[in-house]
Amino acid sequence: MNGSELDGLDRKILAQLQADGRATNVELAGRVHLSAPQCFRRVRALEERGVIQGYAARVRPESLGFGVMAYVGLTIAGEQFGRVREIEASIRAFPQILECHTVSGDHDYLLKVVTRDLKSLSQFLTDRLMQVRGVDDVRSMICLEEIKPAAPLPVDL
Amino acid sequence: MNGSELDGLDRKILAQLQADGRATNVELAGRVHLSAPQCFRRVRALEERGVIQGYAARVRPESLGFGVMAYVGLTIAGEQFGRVREIEASIRAFPQILECHTVSGDHDYLLKVVTRDLKSLSQFLTDRLMQVRGVDDVRSMICLEEIKPAAPLPVDL
DNA sequence: ACTGAAATCGCGTCAAC
DNA sequence: GTTGACGCGATTTCAGT
DSSP: OOOOOHHHHHHHHHHHHHTTTTHHHHHHHHTOOOOOHHHHHHHHHHTTTTTTEEEEOOOOOOOOOEEEEEEEEEEEEEEGGHHHHHHHEEEEEEEEEEEEEEEEESSHHHHHHHSSSHHHHHHHHIIIGGGGTEEEEEEEEEEEEEEEOOOOOOOOO | OOOSSSOOOHHHHHHHHHTTTTHHHHHHHHHTTTOHHHHHHHHHHHHHHHHHEEEEEEGGGGGOOOOOOEEEEEEEEEGHHHHHHHHHHHHHHHHEEEEEEEESSSSSSSEEEEEHHHHHHHHIIIIIGGGSEEEEEEEEEEEEEEEOOOOOOSSSS
């Protein structure tokens, strides 16, 4: 679903829409020096090709009561490797888990987790995550300070 | 900048706008069972209070040529603690680094990085990151499989 | 004071050139 | 690739509760 390459204008559009996903088509067209219908066609093409996967409001976690963010490394017990797909389904089902990848290195999975406070994090880890059959080790890295918040993907690297 | 609490309608709105950041006001109003002006006023209030920090298009990294994503744990040499703010500025300046937090645990910083391929990652780590004065240890966790991609913040926890 | 109805204005969107 | 036209949505104002 990614036939041709992206040219400079597509990249400009992507940069703009990452920075301001609600820009109107005419604003966008002006910023990338394109006529409105041209711009519109390109945006739609990018959406249809799946280059643009969607649009989302960025919400401050604290506003929703999430005072704690953490990355959590998960290890699966060797004798439970047959159950990985079930374990992954469990992971996906927890709303506190915002992201999850399998990774190289010391852990099998790396999760991004939000909770109300440290107590809730502790409860989530011990009462929820560690109760998933097959989870062997849980190691959390609590986020202390945000040094660089959610930067857009570079369009010109 | 977060005076009052969020009620159920605000939370519905946030859920909707996280799922579809480009929904028109009337669509949104319909989905949360509100009149258009009401809905509009609430959205604007959420924006002004900083609850909604912005809107962004979600772009597939592969479309921009980023085939590799990794989390990187950074450690700062003890004798360089006086330079942390400079080091952080360096980190922010790398466009390949999408996110960075200071964290508890084995590392001082945890970064999220994208590169074209493994070779570029290796080059970035050795020629760029490790060249930053004060960086002592660099440990990468390469993302293999995406188990749960960028879920919205839960609005009802 | 807060809600919803209405009215205006500008944008999204398509078609024709 | 551009211009123009049409219809719909965004946004404000105002009147009613």
